[in-house]
Amino acid sequence: MRPLLGEEEASAAAEAVRSGWVAQGPRVASFEEAFAVRVGASHGVAVSSCTTALHLAVHLLDIGPGDEVVVPSLSFIATANAVRYTGATPVFADVDATGNLTAATVERVLTARTRAVMVVHQAGVPADVAELRALCEPRGIPVIEDAACAAGSTYRGAPVGSGALMAAWSFHPRKLLTTGEGGMLTTDDPEWTVRAKRLREHGMSVSAADRHSGGSAVVEQYLETAFNYRMTDIQAAVGLVQLSKLDLIVARRRELAARYHELLPDVTTVRDPAHGTTNYQSFWVWLPEGAPDRTDVLAGLAARGVSARRGIMASHLEPAYAGHPHGPLPMTEAFTQRTLILPLFHDMTNAEQEQVASSLNEVLAGVGVTSP
Numbered sequence: 001m002r003p004l005l006g007e008e009e010a011s012a013a014a015e016a017v018r019s020g021w022v023a024q025g026p027r028v029a030s031f032e033e034a035f036a037v038r039v040g041a042s043h044g045v046a047v048s049s050c051t052t053a054l055h056l057a058v059h060l061l062d063i064g065p066g067d068e069v070v071v072p073s074l075s076f077i078a079t080a081n082a083v084r085y086t087g088a089t090p091v092f093a094d095v096d097a098t099g100n101l102t103a104a105t106v107e108r109v110l111t112a113r114t115r116a117v118m119v120v121h122q123a124g125v126p127a128d129v130a131e132l133r134a135l136c137e138p139r140g141i142p143v144i145e146d147a148a149c150a151a152g153s154t155y156r157g158a159p160v161g162s163g164a165l166m167a168a169w170s171f172h173p174r175k176l177l178t179t180g181e182g183g184m185l186t187t188d189d190p191e192w193t194v195r196a197k198r199l200r201e202h203g204m205s206v207s208a209a210d211r212h213s214g215g216s217a218v219v220e221q222y223l224e225t226a227f228n229y230r231m232t233d234i235q236a237a238v239g240l241v242q243l244s245k246l247d248l249i250v251a252r253r254r255e256l257a258a259r260y261h262e263l264l265p266d267v268t269t270v271r272d273p274a275h276g277t278t279n280y281q282s283f284w285v286w287l288p289e290g291a292p293d294r295t296d297v298l299a300g301l302a303a304r305g306v307s308a309r310r311g312i313m314a315s316h317l318e319p320a321y322a323g324h325p326h327g328p329l330p331m332t333e334a335f336t337q338r339t340l341i342l343p344l345f346h347d348m349t350n351a352e353q354e355q356v357a358s359s360l361n362e363v364l365a366g367v368g369v370t371s372p
């Protein structure tokens, strides 16, 4: 991934600096509004990262010690960590061939202590949230969405995030839109919005921005123990420009992905699921049966000037989760061990893409696996 950043973002950031208002202020408010509209949500609460947005989502549900939240192990580790921050226990469910939780995999791990399900739209591939809601809602279990990678993906004809109870988004440079670091919580619920805005700002009864623009002296109160999860106006200025490019970025990524599909006809790769379209935040490929060891494939690609990465991580295999109990996760383990992620970025040229594809085809055929 290479972020698509240009002069427009640079001058927007400079303008925020020149304005003298660099902490959370008017640009954050505009970014929240514009982003929420784009993903079909009523409200947006900008925060410092997707990780902090996920933490707020779990916190807003009053989840804590003794409670369980179902998450995929096949995800960036922040998904599971956000549950642990509240003292609750993440319970790992397996994924299907699209890399996402399903009603069947979640149902297997529900218990009397399950207080929420956190579904991930993995690498931009939309999960079947309606199916999950049909399982969870009759049991009174809220479904919250880790949409870190999914800006611009669609689900049943609508943007991913529309109709979500709560969805958390990331603006890390590894995602389609970036503000350097940053995140957003979106929801249709006005009360959660008010409380999330308070929780990101130390539990203050009046935001700093409102106190300064209010004119008269307003004395704030601190209503509950909260956090500093604010986004800066410099970041939001960049985010507004980035958001205006989202459609362009998604269209280009889908064009590049279609070309990979043509160039790699014999390899199983990420594709649109039946119920939506992906923004191809990551383009993963499965190593075929009998392929060389993945470490050798990555080395072979590197020797040909191609920087690929291992597939999506599995949290339960990391030292931070050593000894954490879980049931069988066969698809998760196959996914994390047998996939790799190919380069895909907006300005990628045809020649670069051909180099990646021919290098992969060569390495998979066992041609000079480690030394070309």
Ligand SMILES: *Cc1c(COP(=O)(O)O)cnc(C)c1O
Pocket: 048, 049, 050, 051, 052, 075, 076, 078, 079, 120, 122, 123, 146, 148, 149, 169, 170, 171, 172, 182, 183
């Ligand atoms: C990137 C990512 C996160 C964390 O996002 P940050 O903004 O870096 O905190 C969380 N969940 C998933 C699925 C991600 O891909």
